[in-house]
Amino acid sequence: MPANLNWLWNFGAILTVVLMVMLATGLFLAIHYTPSAADAFASVEAIDRQVPSGWLLRSIHMTGASLFMAALYIHLFRGLYYGSYKQPRELLWITGLVLLCMVMLTAFAGYVLPWGQMSYWGADVVGKAVGAVPGIGGWLEHFLQGGDAPGDVSLHRLFILHFFMAFAVLGVVVVHVAVLHVAGSGNPKGIEPPAATVPFHPYYSAKDAAGLVLFITVFAVLVFFFPAIVAEPENYRPANPMHTPADIEPEWYFLPFYGILQSVPSKFGGLVVSVGAIGLLFLAPWLDTSPVRSARYRPVYRLGIVGLVVAFVTLGLVGRHHAEGIWMIVGRIATLVYYGHFLLVMPWSTRRERTLPAGVEGTP
Numbered sequence: 001m002p003a004n005l006n007w008l009w010n011f012g013a014i015l016t017v018v019l020m021v022m023l024a025t026g027l028f029l030a031i032h033y034t035p036s037a038a039d040a041f042a043s044v045e046a047i048d049r050q051v052p053s054g055w056l057l058r059s060i061h062m063t064g065a066s067l068f069m070a071a072l073y074i075h076l077f078r079g080l081y082y083g084s085y086k087q088p089r090e091l092l093w094i095t096g097l098v099l100l101c102m103v104m105l106t107a108f109a110g111y112v113l114p115w116g117q118m119s120y121w122g123a124d125v126v127g128k129a130v131g132a133v134p135g136i137g138g139w140l141e142h143f144l145q146g147g148d149a150p151g152d153v154s155l156h157r158l159f160i161l162h163f164f165m166a167f168a169v170l171g172v173v174v175v176h177v178a179v180l181h182v183a184g185s186g187n188p189k190g191i192e193p194p195a196a197t198v199p200f201h202p203y204y205s206a207k208d209a210a211g212l213v214l215f216i217t218v219f220a221v222l223v224f225f226f227p228a229i230v231a232e233p234e235n236y237r238p239a240n241p242m243h244t245p246a247d248i249e250p251e252w253y254f255l256p257f258y259g260i261l262q263s264v265p266s267k268f269g270g271l272v273v274s275v276g277a278i279g280l281l282f283l284a285p286w287l288d289t290s291p292v293r294s295a296r297y298r299p300v301y302r303l304g305i306v307g308l309v310v311a312f313v314t315l316g317l318v319g320r321h322h323a324e325g326i327w328m329i330v331g332r333i334a335t336l337v338y339y340g341h342f343l344l345v346m347p348w349s350t351r352r353e354r355t356l357p358a359g360v361e362g363t364p
């Protein structure tokens, strides 16, 4: 292993452990859950109130989903900052992005299962977004929902999808880590082969364990002291197809994409641009072929990454504020900055950027 890995290299191990926790708690939740529109809400209430330690299982699973997504975004932006997507790790990057898409789908399906107001109307918004595809949209929406609106059939399918995807994610993680072992880990300097190496054990086994202890401490504080911190109050009302909530809002980790969706005037256009925001990540290894990997030595690229992170967070705020008034303009600018990093900064800096010589960095 490179001797100079920093704490950002802890998140792969953290993700693996949180995935196990999600699978274990999910399995026990599934034992008590009823996947039907008539009984789903009551079965989740029963888990919270009647099943021994059911509230704890549910709190771990819900908080875990949020922490998993937070760790996933840190892991991804680490890769962008240090150029981990570059040759010879293109396949590793692609398997990571496949995981991102699978995890997002799993999280969406999971959020529908309690069949509260936000579950129902969230599924409705996604159904309508799919319905905006020209030509086949209506058919696709009907096919995916199993009806004209979310209902019993949709819930049943989403339950199976949620259950199945969780294990499929585990399978792809095995592939991800196997591919990692072919190329080996990168390092913050991006200089390969690294100047100094150390064995994984005891150096990184100890460092991963220390990172996990810290992470689990934060996890435990949230679960035991703020068990409903990520819960949306509106989702504690049973789904009511006759009553649209005033604010339909996805979980925080989808907000940046929701912000893009709303900033674009046409429904289909919004869908294309927000799905495109993930699509661009797949192209990163070919948009940026600079031989210098790490943003430490690439001042312009580094600025692009800072812009990308600011744009991502801003888009999250836009999603929260429903892209109205000034938020609409802010959303469009942030979308341009996001796209600009991939379509302008990456190709430009590949050809023209004056990179710094090794040793003069002074940034993370």
Ligand code: HEM
Residues within 6 Å of the ligand: 008, 009, 010, 011, 012, 013, 015, 016, 019, 072, 075, 076, 079, 082, 084, 085, 089, 092, 093, 094, 095, 096, 097, 099, 100, 103, 169, 173, 176, 177, 180, 184, 185, 186, 187
């Ligand atoms: C279920 C989700 C995931 C799990 C469990 C996982 C697991 C891991 C593990 C254990 C490592 C080695 C330790 C480390 O470098 O942190 C790793 C490295 C890596 N992962 Fe992931 N990962 C996941 C998702 C992703 C995603 C979404 C991406 C990016 C699109 C990604 C890209 C990478 C890259 C590029 C590396 C190598 C980085 C380097 O050494 O320079 N992974 N992953």
